[in-house]
Amino acid sequence: MKIITVSDIHLGAEKSNEPAFIEFLDSLHEDKKLTDLVLLGDIVDMWHRDASGIFLENLDTIRIIRELQSKIKVHWVAGNHDYHLLRLKNRAPHYHYPFEFSESLELKDGAHTYRFMHGYEFEYGGELEFMKPIMEVYCHVMSDSLLMIAGNFHAKPQERLKDLIEDIQKRALDEVRGKPGQIIVFGHTHQPFINSEENVVNSGSWVDGESPNNTYVELMGGKPKLFTFKGEEIKIRKVIA
Numbered sequence: 465m466k467i468i469t470v471s472d473i474h475l476g477a478e479k480s481n482e483p484a485f486i487e488f489l490d491s492l493h494e495d496k497k498l499t500d501l502v503l504l505g506d507i508v509d510m511w512h513r514d515a516s517g518i519f520l521e522n523l524d525t526i527r528i529i530r531e532l533q534s535k536i537k538v539h540w541v542a543g544n545h546d547y548h549l550l551r552l553k554n555r556a557p558h559y560h561y562p563f564e565f566s567e568s569l570e571l572k573d574g575a576h577t578y579r580f581m582h583g584y585e586f587e588y589g590g591e592l593e594f595m596k597p598i599m600e601v602y603c604h605v606m607s608d609s610l611l612m613i614a615g616n617f618h619a620k621p622q623e624r625l626k627d628l629i630e631d632i633q634k635r636a637l638d639e640v641r642g643k644p645g646q647i648i649v650f651g652h653t654h655q656p657f658i659n660s661e662e663n664v665v666n667s668g669s670w671v672d673g674e675s676p677n678n679t680y681v682e683l684m685g686g687k688p689k690l691f692t693f694k695g696e697e698i699k700i701r702k703v704i705a
């Protein structure tokens with residue numbers, strides 16, 4: 465089993481690095497060992513583009529992911545910016561969508577369990593249930609006036625989360641603390657890392673201006689690796705208390 469995970473492409477947002485992401489997806493066709501692709505949320509950005517237009521504007525990307533589905537399993541975990549995807553099934557239960565969208569995901573590989581969450585859960589903490597309908601509303605009623613009112617809510621994650629980042633990373637660690645064999649993989653913060661115990665992994669983003677960006681996670685045999693597409697493996701390990 466070889467899993468590749470990416471998150472936070474933010475397709476539809478001005479700074480999304482769509483061309484590089486398409487090139488990356490194309491490259492996955494060559495990987496004969498690959499069994500699973502996990503799209504870990506905020507793949508499309510319905511907070512910056514109307515939900516109906518966004519898929520028309522990104523047909524190329526969707527087509528490539530569909531083609532990959534003939535070879536590997538594709539899992540799509542919803543993020544806060546594509547949270548509405550979880551509700552598609554309720555709206556049209558008779559329609560067979562090409563992707564299954566889930567709130568979180570667990571994949572087992574022998575003695576190892578990989579757990580995937582987008583990561584807004586770690587930001588919102590106790591307010592999570594209150595935030596879910598708000599995330600959905602944001603996906604629906606994207607408008608310039610709402611963006612103005614929202615203000616800070618839409619700031620770049622690195623600015624918006626700068627005082628919260630340590631807490632978010634600790635909450636992610638809490639998910640797997642004292643659970644041998646479990647690895648938590650999340651995104652949301654646009655700050656890719658693997659911790660020193662190699663059981664907490666952040667997949668980063670594909671947004672211009674973030675550094676590093678265009679990152680992806682590879683999971684094989686219980687070992688996470690972090691790469692920059694067309695760049696180096698990121699070998700630094702972050703200590704989280």
Ligand SMILES: [Mn+2]
Nearest residue numbers: 506543544652
């Ligand atoms: Mn997010």
